[in-house]
Amino acid sequence: MIIRGGIVYDPSNGIFGEEMDLFIDRGKMVEEARGEEIDASGLLVMPGGVDAHAHIAGKKVNTGRIMRPDDSRLGTEPRNGVCRPSTGYTVPNCYAMGYRYARMGYTTAFEAATPILEARHTHEELQEIPIIDKGALTLFGNNWQVMECVRDKDLSKLAAYVAWGLRSARGYGVKIVNPGGGESWGFGTNVKSVNDPVPNFDVTPAEIIRGLAQANELLHLPHSIHLHFNNLGKPGNYTTAIETLDLLKDIKPSRMRQVVHVAHMQFSAYGGTGWRDFESKAPVIADYFNSHNHATMDMGQLLFGSATTMTADAPLEYGNARLTHNKWSNHDIELEESSGVVPMIYSRKMLVNAVQWAVGLELALLVDDPWKVLMTTDHPNGSPFVNYPEVVTLLMSKPKRDAEMASMHEQLQKRTGLGEIQRELDWADIAIMTRAAPARILGLPDKGHLGPGADADITIYNLKPEELDTSQDHSLVKKAISTAMYTIKGGVVVSKDGKILCTPPGRAFWVDAAVPQADTDRLMPDLQEKFAKYYSIQLSNYAVQDAYLPHANVIRAGLSIEPLQEVA
Amino acid sequence: MRSIVIAPRNVFCISVEAENISPDRFAPLKIEEIKKLIVWQGNRQKILSDLFTVDGEDSPSKAEDMAIRLSGDFSNVKRIGEGMTSGAIEVQGSAGMHAGNHMSGGILSIAGNADDWLAREMLGGRVVVMGDAGNYVGAGYRGEKCGMRGGEIEVRGNAGAYLGEHLCGGSIRVGGNAGDFPGAANQGGTIFIGGSTYLPGAEMSKGTINVRGETKVLPSFQKMEIAQIDGTDYQKYLGDLLENGKGELFVGVAVP
Numbered sequence: 001m002i003i004r005g006g007i008v009y010d011p012s013n014g015i016f017g018e019e020m021d022l023f024i025d026r027g028k029m030v031e032e033a034r035g036e037e038i039d040a041s042g043l044l045v046m047p048g049g050v051d052a053h054a055h056i057a058g059k060k061v062n063t064g065r066i067m068r069p070d071d072s073r074l075g076t077e078p079r080n081g082v083c084r085p086s087t088g089y090t091v092p093n094c095y096a097m098g099y100r101y102a103r104m105g106y107t108t109a110f111e112a113a114t115p116i117l118e119a120r121h122t123h124e125e126l127q128e129i130p131i132i133d134k135g136a137l138t139l140f141g142n143n144w145q146v147m148e149c150v151r152d153k154d155l156s157k158l159a160a161y162v163a164w165g166l167r168s169a170r171g172y173g174v175k176i177v178n179p180g181g182g183e184s185w186g187f188g189t190n191v192k193s194v195n196d197p198v199p200n201f202d203v204t205p206a207e208i209i210r211g212l213a214q215a216n217e218l219l220h221l222p223h224s225i226h227l228h229f230n231n232l233g234k235p236g237n238y239t240t241a242i243e244t245l246d247l248l249k250d251i252k253p254s255r256m257r258q259v260v261h262v263a264h265m266q267f268s269a270y271g272g273t274g275w276r277d278f279e280s281k282a283p284v285i286a287d288y289f290n291s292h293n294h295a296t297m298d299m300g301q302l303l304f305g306s307a308t309t310m311t312a313d314a315p316l317e318y319g320n321a322r323l324t325h326n327k328w329s330n331h332d333i334e335l336e337e338s339s340g341v342v343p344m345i346y347s348r349k350m351l352v353n354a355v356q357w358a359v360g361l362e363l364a365l366l367v368d369d370p371w372k373v374l375m376t377t378d379h380p381n382g383s384p385f386v387n388y389p390e391v392v393t394l395l396m397s398k399p400k401r402d403a404e405m406a407s408m409h410e411q412l413q414k415r416t417g418l419g420e421i422q423r424e425l426d427w428a429d430i431a432i433m434t435r436a437a438p439a440r441i442l443g444l445p446d447k448g449h450l451g452p453g454a455d456a457d458i459t460i461y462n463l464k465p466e467e468l469d470t471s472q473d474h475s476l477v478k479k480a481i482s483t484a485m486y487t488i489k490g491g492v493v494v495s496k497d498g499k500i501l502c503t504p505p506g507r508a509f510w511v512d513a514a515v516p517q518a519d520t521d522r523l524m525p526d527l528q529e530k531f532a533k534y535y536s537i538q539l540s541n542y543a544v545q546d547a548y549l550p551h552a553n554v555i556r557a558g559l560s561i562e563p564l565q566e567v568a
Numbered sequence: 569m570r571s572i573v574i575a576p577r578n579v580f581c582i583s584v585e586a587e588n589i590s591p592d593r594f595a596p597l598k599i600e601e602i603k604k605l606i607v608w609q610g611n612r613q614k615i616l617s618d619l620f621t622v623d624g625e626d627s628p629s630k631a632e633d634m635a636i637r638l639s640g641d642f643s644n645v646k647r648i649g650e651g652m653t654s655g656a657i658e659v660q661g662s663a664g665m666h667a668g669n670h671m672s673g674g675i676l677s678i679a680g681n682a683d684d685w686l687a688r689e690m691l692g693g694r695v696v697v698m699g700d701a702g703n704y705v706g707a708g709y710r711g712e713k714c715g716m717r718g719g720e721i722e723v724r725g726n727a728g729a730y731l732g733e734h735l736c737g738g739s740i741r742v743g744g745n746a747g748d749f750p751g752a753a754n755q756g757g758t759i760f761i762g763g764s765t766y767l768p769g770a771e772m773s774k775g776t777i778n779v780r781g782e783t784k785v786l787p788s789f790q791k792m793e794i795a796q797i798d799g800t801d802y803q804k805y806l807g808d809l810l811e812n813g814k815g816e817l818f819v820g821v822a823v824p
């Protein structure tokens with residue numbers, strides 16, 4: 001296949017808006033090919049979108065669906081052609097997830113939080129999401145075995161457990177959510193700082209985070225630790241964010257990437273002592289990212305309207321439920337995590353919500369290097385992913401931001417500096433924040449770019465970047481990027497002008513990290529004891545079988561693959 | 569008034585979804601166009617004239633000047649008058665589930681019985697049922713926090729369970745008895761029940777429920793004074809205290 005004459009943005013290969021032809025052969029980008037031609041003359045062409053943080057599969061997503069039949073009514077589309085029926089808006093059914101990502105030009109999405117114990121369910125749902133490639137991050141931050149290894153300062157056993165956990169969950173990377181807080185929640189409390197001890201374990205969140213970061217680098221994993229901070233969502237929590245990031249400054253990455261990826265930074269960049277003097281501390285956080293190179297973030301942008309909050313941060317969800325008097329699901333995941341789900345309506349008339357809205361945008365606009373900030377909404381916590389075009393246009397257009405702010409609380413100007421920010425992102429920034437950077441941050445060498453050997457995942461938008469003024473014509477931009485003209489996945493046109501043409505199954509990425517047998521041998525008696533004493537299932541039934549990943553793509557990592565490599 | 573008569577061509581064993589039977593949808597259309605409106609029977613898409621005869625004045629009109637008469641058995645036809653904003657629908661027999669849901673104006677009258685979910689999440693207008701109504705009259709559909717927000721519903725016969733669940737406004741009047749849990753989670757609407765019922769007002773925070781006949785009151789209601797309404801003595805209660813509720817419940821004092 002040949003795509004002729006597009007204006008190509010491929011930041012990883014230093015291509016920023018050049019008119020060029022693209023060649024595809026057997027699902028990969030190549031130097032030269034023949035076959036079907038697509039005329040993309042003058043149109044915006046990018047690699048397929050990569051979503052590095054969304055909640056798209058697993059038990060908490062399904063709990064959201066069960067709790068919200070009202071939501072399922074919002075997005076119903078009958079079966080049509082190759083499409084099965086769609087339902088839902090904030091918590092769509094599996095099919096709708098695949099169709100909606102593809103229509104928007106996205107070809108890869110990662111589920112951001114799965115306990116090992118519930119990974120089988122996650123993979124069952126991921127498999128049912130058509131078209132897109134996917135993977136799931138595995139939760140380790142409140143895990144008993146992890147905390148015991150950290151307490152005993154046994155890094156090699158911890159690495160062995162992380163490798164074993166990823167293998168059992170068929171997981172892609174190490175997710176940490178409110179470390180220690182989920183375990184404390186089992187006793188009705190929370191940890192209040194990174195130095196607050198976890199009940200019964202004699203460890204602190206700081207020790208858990210550092211231990212897992214060290215194990216992550218020891219194992220040479222493609223992705224860094226992926227961290228949801230303590231005190232997330234609370235006024236004044238920006239100090240916790242900075243304190244936590246400082247903990248990781250001296251850790252050497254084992255690959256060309258960050259040491260920590262911060263999930264949905266927006267929810268952790270707040271000042272104030274309570275909701276009354278709640279304000280943005282995005283500039284402080286942005287300064288930190290501008291002056292340090294070990295961390296990346298995704299925005300976790302909040303948009304007004306319906307959302308469903310879902311997280312392994314169970315005490316946070318308890319707070320949300322009390323605050324909103326809304327429905328609340330609370331869940332204990334044995335020796336691993338806790339979690340919660342609460343539906344939410346964000347209102348532009350509510351000052352707190354308006355400040356949150358501004359914080360996300362401020363972060364993305366104040367961090368100079370777009371490679372450090374991913375465009376996300378923490379779907380469906382800040383807003384459903386179908387609203388990414390709204391976020392992109394807000395970042396690209398100062399007039400749009402001004403118009404939005406004019407309709408909000410007059411106090412907003414005093415609580416955030418968004419109104420003074422002149423910066424408008426361009427297509428290069430957007431291509432980085434939605435394609436190149438998420439692929440690099442996740443450690444997916446064949447994603448997010450269009451160089452030879454890359455997966456032929458391509459988006460062609462019905463928009464002429466050389467003619468359109470993205471600042472003024474933001475509504476045209478939003479319309480064009482909401483529905484890609486062509487979405488090509490693995491060299492196949494899967495969506496054209498919003499119509500799904502075919503639904504190939506996506507692949508599921510997971511990481512198999514090797515560790516010395518001696519470390520595993522030391523680990524197994526611990527696990528056997530835990531399963532015998534505490535788990536509700538047998539050790540032999542625990543791991544996800546390969547039958548649940550019929551289109552698996554295994555990435556090898558680990559201690560015995562290559563020696564540790566220090567990055568200058 | 570532009571009057572249109574719709575009648576089923578046969579007895580529907582598989583239920584029909586006909587949200588297009590509404591003054592708003594019919595108003596701008598000629599008869600031939602009305603006949604082509606989409607209806608679903610089970611999982612099959614059809615057009616109105618596949619299942620119904622359509623007769624009446626041909627020239628388009630405003631919705632408020634529309635009078636739609638449904639002649640015959642519509643008890644297996646769902647969503648009649650969905651979202652209607654004005655005009656009138658007269659069902660000469662019984663109506664299927666979800667009749668008048670989301671309506672914000674106009675009149676829906678049903679000579680026979682109405683099935684479950686009558687006028688759920690109604691916003692305004694008037695619904696009258698001469699016979700009985702099923703469960704969840706004026707309620708919020710599954711998962712919804714607010715049911716009916718405005719308008720009036722009158723059921724001359726009996727109503728089923730969960731009458732006016734999650735009511736946020738408007739008024740419902742039932743001539744006969746109501747099933748279990750009327751006015752559950754009431755947040756500001758008014759319910760009058762002429763006959764008896766069981767456990768009214770559970771989790772109500774605001775609004776009024778008036779039960780003329782016998783009922784069992786939840787223990788989480790506070791007994792207040794005797795009040796006189798329209799010449800009848802009622803025992804007044806406040807609740808539901810479990811929700812810090814300020815709702816008012818009046819129960820008729822039986823004449824010895």
Ligand SMILES: [Zn+2]
Nearest residue numbers: 112263264378
């Ligand atoms: Zn998240």
